Amino acid sequence: MTHDDTLAAALAGDGFLLFDGAMGTQLQERGLAAGELPELLCLSAPDQITAVHAAYVAAGADVVTTNTFGANAAKLGDAASVEEVFSAAVACARAARPRYVAADIGPTGQLLEPMGTLAFDDAYELFARQARAADAAGADLFVIETMADLAEAKAALLAVRENSDLPVLVTMTFQEDGRTFLGTTPEVAAVTLSALGADAVGINCSLGPRDVAPLVERMLPWASCPVMAQANAGLPRVEGGETRYDVGPEEYAAAVAGMLDAGVTIVGGCCGTTPAHIAAERSLLAGRRPAPRALRNCFAVAGPQRLVALAPGQVGVIGERINPTGKRKMKEALRSGNHDHVIAEAMAQERSGAQVLDVNAGLPEIDERAVMCRLVSELLSVTTLPLQIDSSDPAVVEAAVRSYPGKALINSVNGKAASLAAVVPIAARYGCALVGLTLDEDGIPATAEGRLAVARKIVAATDAAGIPRHDVAIDCLAMAASTDQTAPRAILDAIRAVKSELPGVRTVLGVSNISFGLPFRPLLNATFLAAALGAGLDLAIINPGVRRMMDVVDSWRVLSGEDEQARFYVEHYADRSDAPGAAPSPAGEKDAVPAPAAGLPADPVERARALVLDGRSEPMGEAMAEVLLGHDALFSINEVLVPALDEVGRRFEDGSFFLPQLMASAEAAKAGFEVVRAAAAPGDAAAAGKGEVVVCTVKGDIHDIGKNIVRMLLENYGFDVIDLGRDVDPEVVVRTVEERHVRLAGLSALMTTTVPAMAETIELLRERAPWCKVVVGGAVLTPEYAQMVGADFYAKDATETARIASEVLG
Amino acid sequence: MASAREDYDVRSVERGEVLRYLGYAGQALTPELDARIDEVVAHCLAICRPRGVTRVFGVAGRGEKGGVPVLRLSGTALELAGRSIAEHLEGAVAVGVLAVTVGMGAEAELRRLSLTDPTAQVIFDAAGTAAVERAADAAEASVVAEAHERGLFCGTRFSPGYGDLPLSTQPVLLDALDAGRLLGIRLSPALLMSPTKSVTAVVGLFERPRPEAHASCAGCPCRDFCVLLRAGSTCRG
Structure with missing residues (x-):
């Protein structure tokens, strides 16, 4: 391997670095089937891969990028090992005799927590294995690309930095609105990733070069490292069943010239670009010097x-x-x-x-x-x-x-x-x-x-x-x-x-x-x-x-x-005054006093019941405060709120209420309970909870609507709900149940594919917390299914869960 | 690797459809709840960003794998396995494949509401489902238009997870459309799509009009998005 100082100069911001263009669209032109894992071609058709690399080297690229975009253990499955693919991919790239080989790392294909189910540490492990494999295979640098999630980009960057000493460049992909799919802006990406030690940050894929230019320019003042851009050759469109990109090499290079003038120093291409695009960029770089950049002192x-x-x-x-x-x-x-x-x-x-x-x-x-x-x-x-x-x-x-x-x-x-x-x-x-x-x-x-x-x-x-x-x-x-x-x-x-x-x-x-x-x-x-x-x-x-x-x-x-x-x-202050009567309105506080509820019973007890049935939370606090003037907490709960809730439950069961009505009523009741609890003396048994219930959606499942409804209703009936959230590891459920000696756990699963996680959670509970009863629910469950996974109870809806909780803890 | 992405103009969803997803069966609503439903539906539509990708692949052959019928398509690694899809696509000469989503913004809002306002979450979720179904209608309209160009006629949509078309179809289907890059759709190990308000489906393309699909413009779900209708023609001839 003979290396000049091109890379070192580029990473110091003193020189340019030219990457290659698209791999995927080049392979498609050579007959890659849609949906096929292109990374496997490194093993099955290495000559084809090397041919793509060689065309870019001939066009003047300093760096070729390995064909390893999706080569992580989760995506490859049993088809090949990460190590095999990276070893073959680096060999394919090296065979084209480029100055440098960049190991390519793309997203995992899964969504990270909290919106998705992939834990940060698990994403890190997927990337770390790629980093070690590429390092061992002899790559010269890394490029982490097409990231839409800043957490995932961070996991990848940490994984490379902690498992290799090679330079690492990170690019994210943005939409027309200037944000990634997860809402990150170019400024946020530049600040975060450069502070985290990326050797360059930038944008790839996304859009054509004219639309990428203003976005990458927004990164320049915020990145304390070189900034790179690898745009698409325009937006893809389908013509006669073929995918086409419209931006030709000259137009592409013209847009890149603007980026260079602004201070971008690492360029190349993404989807739809060809060796001709790279050759046009090579001519563009000849005789140029990196433009000066001004960083914000913020x-x-x-x-x-x-x-x-x-x-x-x-x-x-x-x-x-x-x-x-x-x-x-x-x-x-x-x-x-x-x-x-x-x-x-x-x-x-x-x-x-x-x-x-x-x-x-x-x-x-x-x-x-x-x-x-x-x-x-x-x-x-x-x-x-x-x-x-x-x-x-x-x-x-x-x-x-x-x-x-x-x-x-x-x-x-x-x-x-x-x-x-x-x-x-x-x-x-x-x-x-x-x-x-x-x-x-x-x-x-x-x-x-x-x-x-x-x-x-x-x-x-x-x-x-x-x-x-x-x-x-x-x-x-x-x-x-x-x-x-x-x-x-x-x-x-x-x-x-x-x-x-x-x-x-x-x-x-x-x-x-x-x-x-x-x-x-x-x-x-x-x-x-x-x-x-x-x-x-x-x-x-x-x-x-x-x-x-x-x-x-x-x-x-x-x-x-x-x-x-x-x-x-x-x-914000034009209407403020210290004049008497013009009291300042504290931020976030409502100015208007709620209008007295029209058409409601004058008797506060009747009114509170009516408000729960109508699902009206706003006047509820006032009504309960009035109830408390003449009654104690015990009465307010057992004779006012609970009977009203029972009636709500009956109406839901017989179909005279539908879901939003049930929930609005639950909200109104909750507002009532809050007034009672706030007014109750500490230690007042009536206001104290009826016992703890753990609820969660099981591992792998992020549907939490049903679980949230159950939680609302249980809280209404006075249970202390420990809501562990969604996608919850069985171990977390069991540990919580053990630590607090909880007597009832409610598990929810919405997908057939996550029901096994429910069975696994119940098994672990039986083993370590045999005192704990389990109630299950969710769209795919049936009483038979519930029995099969080993639950004690099946609840078809939230009101039934509340009834079961009263039975178990009452 | 990329196929063209389309943005869909979903300005409204049928209120009746949203209510149906919420289990509505004619109950009397208070004006407060009525207004709240309208407000959350409008909020949802303002956040949703319906987009999709469609591609049409020719039918390469029909075979069997482990006793289950398998439909192979040309130019893609995607295979459609199961009796129900075999029946659904019997006689089809090509298959339209689509993926649509209302975007990660709506997903983030669902997550926020889950922590702050469960009632609004329930309504938002139903509105999101209605919106993504509209997006799927729009994508189907694109397939119908392409079928029309080829002198073919479309059947109805069929999604992985229906009948015995396995959910394990999802990874290759999404890759075949490059849906990760173009739409931001991610897939969990349990084969759950994120954003959850996303739909994938296949539509058969046939040489003769189908009695069960697109039989009249009046009842057609694609009507609002149909380029043929806008041009004064129909997909039936």
């Missing part, structure tokens, strides 16, 4: 669909609410596993203007790592905001950020040697931004100079680990003014000192500690926040639901010039 974090980037002078809001410290309901939610409250807090903070959400699951009695990972997965489904992973346990942080589909913010490292040694490498390895607390073995320094000294120590460590300064945010730690009135000034001085003495580094602050021990805390918090912003604070960790705090942020953005022409401010 603090940047990203969720899979949203980039949050702060240029110097811009300020950001981190929502602090998902943290159990001092919050009873949050503690309860994390302990019980019922995360409705967490999800509601996340959505409320997003509505109120948070740009990043802090997530903390630190409670001594729970498995913090498991809870954190589940929270992250759920939050990814309900909010697009990037997350700040907040834990004092580096193992928890690593578990959460490793599979996070984006660029997370880690909270936090501090100046202690042990913390620096444990946390900084995690941030560097996974390309995260990092909060650094100014405390060390000697505690929190009282002075600004002392805090700056700790900050220096932290930044020295992040500099050494290669973490860019704009990804480091120093927290100068707010201390209570009530215990030391010199503390606020010291903090503000420390912020100024960090900003001036450690150029490029950002600052962050959890603001509310300042007011600890004093009355009317929001006012002190707001005043201090304004002062901190004036001192140069970049990121405020606050409760964005407190209007006063967001008022400070929004008004500061006008004064700092961030809110250009005060557009946001004018739009």
Whole structure:
């Protein structure tokens, strides 16, 4: 193998690299049948594969890409081993005598959790095997391509980096709307993958070169590595049964020229491109030099669909609410596993203007790592905001950020040697931004100079680990003014000192500690926040639901010039006033008082029953509050809500209600229960639960509608439902049942192909938790089927499940 | 490897169809629930992005594998096994293969609603099913148009998992249409498609009109998407 320095220069951004064009469409022209695994041709017709490669080499390509797009163990099945295919594929490529052979890795073909069923670690294993096979076969570099899911791209990139020392280039595929199928933008892909250590990032496939050009140009300011583009030869169309691509070599090269002018340095082609396209690109590159690029100097974090980037002078809001410290309901939610409250807090903070959400699951009695990972997965489904992973346990942080589909913010490292040694490498390895607390073995320094000294120590460590300064945010730690009135000034001085003495580094602050021990805390918090912003604070960790705090942020953005022409401010504050009677309307709170329910009984008991039957949640709280004026909790539940629910169940069974009516009634009843429980004295037996029930959809199945209906109804009847979600491993079910000695488990399966997973779960339950009864349901199940899988009960619908639960736990 | 992708204009679904998926049988609805159903259906249609891929393959031969009839197609590794599909495609000279989806956006919204609003999830799910069926109608219309060009006539759609056409047909069928790349459809080991609101199907192309399919434009599910009708003709001649 003789190598010149073309690759090294290209990866340094000092030179161009020309890849080859399409493999698949070339093979189709040579008679590959649709749906056939093209990778197997490396074994059965190596000469044909080499011929395709050789044509690209003759056209001037520096790199040929192995015919291994779908060569993962899941797709190949029994047809061939991953090692055989990569070995043959690299040999086919090498035989064409190219400068470099790039091992090609495409998507697994499966959808990753939480939307799909493939676990991140399992995807990683599929890719790791490909990486080892390609490395052993003698490839020169890797190209991971056609990725639509940032989590999958991340799994592949980590798998290559951790199983090979070869360079690795990563490209994703985008639609006309500028997003991947899973909603990732070019900016998010560039920020996340370059921070994670990709040697180049870019776009392949997708669209024709004219449509790819503006998308790949959006990557350029955000990628700290070379940017590449391999577009299709236009959009495919079918003509007389043949698939055709319309963009010829000259037109293709003309569009590529624009990309080169913008700063793209690695090019080639994807579907529909031919050796002629590559030859046209080769002529284009002759005599050119890479165009200069300007990278953004921004603090940047990203969720899979949203980039949050702060240029110097811009300020950001981190929502602090998902943290159990001092919050009873949050503690309860994390302990019980019922995360409705967490999800509601996340959505409320997003509505109120948070740009990043802090997530903390630190409670001594729970498995913090498991809870954190589940929270992250759920939050990814309900909010697009990037997350700040907040834990004092580096193992928890690593578990959460490793599979996070984006660029997370880690909270936090501090100046202690042990913390620096444990946390900084995690941030560097996974390309995260990092909060650094100014405390060390000697505690929190009282002075600004002392805090700056700790900050220096932290930044020295992040500099050494290669973490860019704009990804480091120093927290100068707010201390209570009530215990030391010199503390606020010291903090503000420390912020100024960090900003001036450690150029490029950002600052962050959890603001509310300042007011600890004093009355009317929001006012002190707001005043201090304004002062901190004036001192140069970049990121405020606050409760964005407190209007006063967001008022400070929004008004500061006008004064700092961030809110250009005060557009946001004018739009949102034009109607605000401090005049008496013009009370500010807190964000997220409804202004209108619900109109009294017309046509309903005046007697609150009758009205509450009627509202449940009508499925009207809004007036329910008021009606139950009235019921509670004259009755106790026991009466409210047993004589009002439960009989109404029973009637709902009867109507559903006899067909006078259909599903949405059942659910609307369940919602109304739930609203009623919440009022009763909130009013009940602690330990009031009537308001306490009737026992725990585990529910889930079994492994491999992601249909959760039936399970969700069952959950709603069981909760209505006062059971404490532990909802394990969908696609749940049998081991997780059994462990939960064992740990809490749960007496009833409800399993749901919607597909014949997932019924065996149900049988497997029941078998494991019988073995390890013989006390637990099992009720099963789902579209494909019948009483006979239920018996066959070994269940105790078959429930044809949710109301029957509720009846069975009462029987087992009553 | 690619076949052409089409975007379908599904602006509405039949409210009656959505209600049917929800188990509706004439119950009296409160105005609140009525409005809520309309709202969620509109929300669903706004998020859905119906798209599809179709290809027509000639029938290469009929045989048997392990006692089960197998239909082989030319130019593809796709084989259709089972008695029910053999019967459905008896006499067909070509087969249209289609895959459609309403996209990952709707899937993500279903997941979000599952965690935040189960009632809306149920309605959204039914609306999504109605929408993807409309997309399948549109894809079928494309096959009908292609059949018409060839002087052939279409039967009705048949999907893997119906009768004894095994779900294990899915991997090759989706690969034959390049549905992963073009539509973003993924397949789980349990052979479940993601987005779940996706449909695959095959349609027979015959030399004579079929009495059971496309017999009149009035009752034809493809009507709204039919290019022949728009051009003033029909697929029957």
